[in-house]
Amino acid sequence: MNTSNTSAEYIKQEKFLVAVDCIIFGFDTESIKLLLFKRRVEPLKGSLSLIGSFIKNDLNLNDSAKQVLEESTGLKDIFLKELRTYSNIDRDPGNRVISVAHYALIRINELDIKNVEEYDAHWYDFNDIPDLIFDHKQMVEDAIYRLRDEARREPICFNLLPEEFTIPQLQSIYECFYQRNLDSRNFRKKILSFDILTKTDKKDKTASKKGAFLYVYDKEKFDSFIAKGNRFQL
Incomplete structure (x- = not known):
C-alpha cells in the first residue's frame, strides 16, 4: 500500500485489526452440523473456535472469507454470505480486533478430508454447540437465526x-x-x-x-x- 500521499489526519488515527470468521454448516443426512476447529495460536490456544483470519491488504472481506474456506475445506464456489460485524472493544483479549462473520453451507460429501484433518476440525450438532472462544458462540447463534429465516423464503437448503x-x-x-x-x-x-x-x-x-x-x-x-x-x- 502506497502511503507517500497519506495525510497526517490518517496517520495519527489509532490502528486496529480486522478479521473474518467463518461459520460453516453441513448436513450428514440426519442433522445439520457445525464445523469447529482447535485454535492454533494464543490467546486460548487449543480451544474450540470458528475458523478465521486477519484481513490482508490485497483482499476484500468476501475474498478473505473465500480464502479461509478454501484453505480449510478445499472447496470453492460454495454458498457464502456476510452475517454481521462484531466490534466489542474487549471481544478479543489479544488485541483490538473487529471481526466480520460470514456463514457458509457446504456439502459434507465434497469436503477435502486432508484439509479438515490438517486443521484439526470436527463436526458438532448445531443444536448442541459447545463453549467457544470470544464471541464465536454468539456468531453461531446469529447465523442459525438468519438461516432459519432465509430457509423459509429462499432455496438455500439445497446447498447442504x-x-x-x-x-x-x-x-x-x-x-x-x-x-x-x-x-x-x-x-x-x-x-x-x-x-x-x-x-x-x-x-x-x-x-x-x-x-x-x-x-x-x-x-x-x-x-x-x-x-x-x-x-x-x-
Missing part, C-alpha cells in the same frame, strides 16, 4: 444436499431448522408444487426396501418460477 437427494432428506433439513416435525405428505405436496425439482429414475434404498426417488434441484426452473411473480415460501 448432494446433487441428487430424496424429498425426505430435504424435509429433514427443514425440520432441523424449524425444530419441529413436518407432515411428510404436506411437505412433499408443497415442495413439488413449486416445480423446481427434476425427478430422476434412480432410488435411494438406504432407508427402506421400497426406496425413495432421487431428485435434482433445477435453478433455471426456480428462476422461472420467481420471474412469474411467484413466491418461494415453506
Whole structure:
C-alpha cells in the first residue's frame, strides 16, 4: 500500500485489526452440523473456535472469507454470505480486533478430508454447540437465526444436499431448522408444487426396501418460477 500521499489526519488515527470468521454448516443426512476447529495460536490456544483470519491488504472481506474456506475445506464456489460485524472493544483479549462473520453451507460429501484433518476440525450438532472462544458462540447463534429465516423464503437448503437427494432428506433439513416435525405428505405436496425439482429414475434404498426417488434441484426452473411473480415460501 502506497502511503507517500497519506495525510497526517490518517496517520495519527489509532490502528486496529480486522478479521473474518467463518461459520460453516453441513448436513450428514440426519442433522445439520457445525464445523469447529482447535485454535492454533494464543490467546486460548487449543480451544474450540470458528475458523478465521486477519484481513490482508490485497483482499476484500468476501475474498478473505473465500480464502479461509478454501484453505480449510478445499472447496470453492460454495454458498457464502456476510452475517454481521462484531466490534466489542474487549471481544478479543489479544488485541483490538473487529471481526466480520460470514456463514457458509457446504456439502459434507465434497469436503477435502486432508484439509479438515490438517486443521484439526470436527463436526458438532448445531443444536448442541459447545463453549467457544470470544464471541464465536454468539456468531453461531446469529447465523442459525438468519438461516432459519432465509430457509423459509429462499432455496438455500439445497446447498447442504448432494446433487441428487430424496424429498425426505430435504424435509429433514427443514425440520432441523424449524425444530419441529413436518407432515411428510404436506411437505412433499408443497415442495413439488413449486416445480423446481427434476425427478430422476434412480432410488435411494438406504432407508427402506421400497426406496425413495432421487431428485435434482433445477435453478433455471426456480428462476422461472420467481420471474412469474411467484413466491418461494415453506
